[in-house]
């Protein structure tokens with residue numbers, strides 16, 4: 041088992057949570073530009089983003105949200121705290137889990153389970169029902185959980201992706217142990233580029249926004265910036281800023297691209313009232329579903345209104361048709 045993927049001659053590298061066989065690797069496999077490049081296996085989100093910041097890698101693939109647990113807080117917090125990072129693409133991976141153990145182990149032998157914390161929470165119904173008194177050791181990834189079974193005997197079993205048996209000589213004690221058969225994890229490709237991916241009509245814009253202090257209705261005011269421009273939000277999560285109790289920032293995904301007039305206008309509204317706005321990027325949606333909006337929020341309507349205003353200012357008749 042080696043973590044780095046050939047060819048040796050490639051100059052650009054992409055960082056991902058390894059070792060090989062993780063869901064994160066499956067997400068990176070969906071990126072055409074990453075094919076034939078070096079894939080650098082790292083142990084956590086911080087290390088992946090540090091590779092990008094230092095220029096060691098051109099981009100990093102990181103998990104940002106899953107359909108069971110919501111946002112991945114380590115990722116949201118890292119994107120809030122590390123400046124000048126941009127999301128350039130999103131990728132979906134269906135996640136299923138198996139319980140694996142060293143050959144010869146039976147379910148009755150399992151007292152301690154090694155699992156990535158996000159995977160562990162997604163399997164807790166099965167684990168509580170079938171191993172009610174088990175202990176848990178956290179792992180850096182789903183594959184690292186399985187690999188640890190050969191490094192020490194602290195755990196008797198591990199939660200891992202189904203493909204793990206292609207890489208390691210392990211027995212599968214139980215299949216499909218996830219709480220939800222349709223669980224999906226959303227990954228984002230993060231880079232330092234300032235070039236925004238072109239608008240496709242099926243795009244998403246990600247932001248992190250802080251609210252003005254001590255202002256009644258500040259969250260409502262934030263939401264209004266989008267609703268009054270016909271922009272749907274597909275994610276709104278709060279995360280502690282960390283400097284004092286009760287201070288939160290908001291992680292937002294809005295439908296559309298920053299080059300869509302309604303999205304640009306919403307961002308201007310947000311920027312006017314928020315003390316801190318981080319633009320994380322506009323990028324094509326993984327599901328390629330075109331954004332639907334009411335015709336009165338079409339680009340032409342914003343452009344016509346702006347032209348009308350310019351005309352009024354420059355002395356043209358002020359009646360609008």
Ligand SMILES: O=C(O)C(=O)Cc1ccccc1
Pocket residue numbers: 057061062063064065103106135156158159180181182183201225
């Ligand atoms: O990429 C992996 O395999 C990981 O270990 C991270 C993870 C954990 C749980 C669901 C999706 C990704």
